[in-house]
Amino acid sequence: MDFEPTYTGEQEKFRLEVRAWLAENLPSGIVHPADPIDLTTEQYELRRDLGRRLGEKGWLWPTAPVEYGGGGLSLDYSVIIEEEIDNVGMTLPPYYDSGGKLGGASILVWGSEEQKQFFLKLIFRGEVRTWQLLSEPEAGSDLANVKTTAIRDGDDYVINGQKVFVGSGLGCDYMWTITVTDTEAKRHENLGWFMIKADLPGITIQPMDLLISGGESGAGSGVKNTVFFDNVRVPAFNLIGGENQGWKVATTHLELEHGTGGRISRNWLVDRMFEYCQTTQRRGQPMSKDPEVRDRLVDIYIEAEITRLFNLRNYWMRHSGANITYEGPQASYFRKQSGLRQATAILDILGPAAMTYDPELGAGEGHVEAYMRSALIALHPGGTTDIQKVIMARRIGIGREVKEKAGALA
Numbered sequence: 001m002d003f004e005p006t007y008t009g010e011q012e013k014f015r016l017e018v019r020a021w022l023a024e025n026l027p028s029g030i031v032h033p034a035d036p037i038d039l040t041t042e043q044y045e046l047r048r049d050l051g052r053r054l055g056e057k058g059w060l061w062p063t064a065p066v067e068y069g070g071g072g073l074s075l076d077y078s079v080i081i082e083e084e085i086d087n088v089g090m091t092l093p094p095y096y097d098s099g100g101k102l103g104g105a106s107i108l109v110w111g112s113e114e115q116k117q118f119f120l121k122l123i124f125r126g127e128v129r130t131w132q133l134l135s136e137p138e139a140g141s142d143l144a145n146v147k148t149t150a151i152r153d154g155d156d157y158v159i160n161g162q163k164v165f166v167g168s169g170l171g172c173d174y175m176w177t178i179t180v181t182d183t184e185a186k187r188h189e190n191l192g193w194f195m196i197k198a199d200l201p202g203i204t205i206q207p208m209d210l211l212i213s214g215g216e217s218g219a220g221s222g223v224k225n226t227v228f229f230d231n232v233r234v235p236a237f238n239l240i241g242g243e244n245q246g247w248k249v250a251t252t253h254l255e256l257e258h259g260t261g262g263r264i265s266r267n268w269l270v271d272r273m274f275e276y277c278q279t280t281q282r283r284g285q286p287m288s289k290d291p292e293v294r295d296r297l298v299d300i301y302i303e304a305e306i307t308r309l310f311n312l313r314n315y316w317m318r319h320s321g322a323n324i325t326y327e328g329p330q331a332s333y334f335r336k337q338s339g340l341r342q343a344t345a346i347l348d349i350l351g352p353a354a355m356t357y358d359p360e361l362g363a364g365e366g367h368v369e370a371y372m373r374s375a376l377i378a379l380h381p382g383g384t385t386d387i388q389k390v391i392m393a394r395r396i397g398i399g400r401e402v403k404e405k406a407g408a409l410a
């Protein structure tokens, strides 16, 4: 059995159309900084511009319904778009947009018709960039423990509290966030989700100093922030899923975040490592001729391919409406642990050259060193490795008496 999808002549014709469109519309001058913290405003704007153009074509959110600004395409066509975008070194969307990806999908399931018309068109056409704001000082793995409050006052909710480890550099247009909407109600029955305009009075964004944030892709976030809400007034229209119904919405959001909503992409670092080892001499020959180097390069290749195939399977399951159980956390757990194994193999091959950002001494113009940091960091966001295991255990029947179901995706 071959895990790779095969395509009809019609679909291959579509691939050529996408390729030609990208050749014409990919802005010239796009560069990929090794550390996403170095993404400039100019580079960010080039990516947003590409996002808007993809949005106009319906290719930014290929499978999303046309009436809400998506492409209404079938799974096969959307895989082709994802693959072609990846081939030019970009992602869908071509910028960090975690709240758009997860908030958009959640609104599609839980929003009212008016909310879908309003918010989804903005997101699916690439007109806004949205951050996801979940974590708080006392609520990371235990998300239901959030303390930020949203209390109804007339036609508004008034939001007070603090979110940590959120967002990116260069700002956003909207914030997708979970709060307490009833301070007296029981755990899981006291929450509400909001789509909040980012420029409302009372919102303060404070950058955090981290080892690195985000990996080697067009979608790396670069910076994380603490966001403070100080008596922020938000129209009641922006509450998604209803007051105290937030845990229901969270099951959709978290399902996607925990590995079911991954993208289809190659690991570009593998290409960089191959190229580096083929073009760099050690003991009078290209490094790739050394059997020990080759041995470890194959290990990296295998890890990257398994990760890609897990993601491809999950993408297919999600968009074809297949019965999802443990597959999300399985892929997430594998990707995170695999990143560490690949980092160890890179260190075995390159030694100290893997650990310096210096373009003269380091490998891959800083990309390798940045990867070493991001492989460590990646264990944490989107649910830690421990949490992925906890969820898997519940879903395969060894964590709970009744097997836990996956979150609603439709």
Ligand SMILES: Cc1cc2nc3c(=O)[nH]c(=O)nc-3n(C[C@H](O)[C@H](O)[C@H](O)COP(=O)(O)OP(=O)(O)OC[C@H]3O[C@@H](n4cnc5c(N)ncnc54)[C@H](O)[C@@H]3O)c2cc1C
Binding pocket: 098, 132, 133, 134, 135, 137, 138, 139, 140, 141, 142, 164, 165, 166, 167, 212, 213, 214, 224, 377, 380, 381, 382, 383, 384, 385, 386, 387, 390
């Ligand atoms: C680079 C980066 C980007 C991030 N981006 C975002 C973002 O965009 N938006 C956002 O809202 N948040 C974001 N986060 C926050 C992230 O979601 C949390 O850090 C994560 O959920 C873990 O929460 P915590 O840090 O509070 O650790 P804790 O939950 O306190 O966990 C501490 C340790 O205990 C373990 N642990 C906790 N509970 C269990 C359990 N039940 N069983 C076994 N082990 C357990 C954890 O695995 C971990 O090792 C980001 C974090 C990082 C590092």
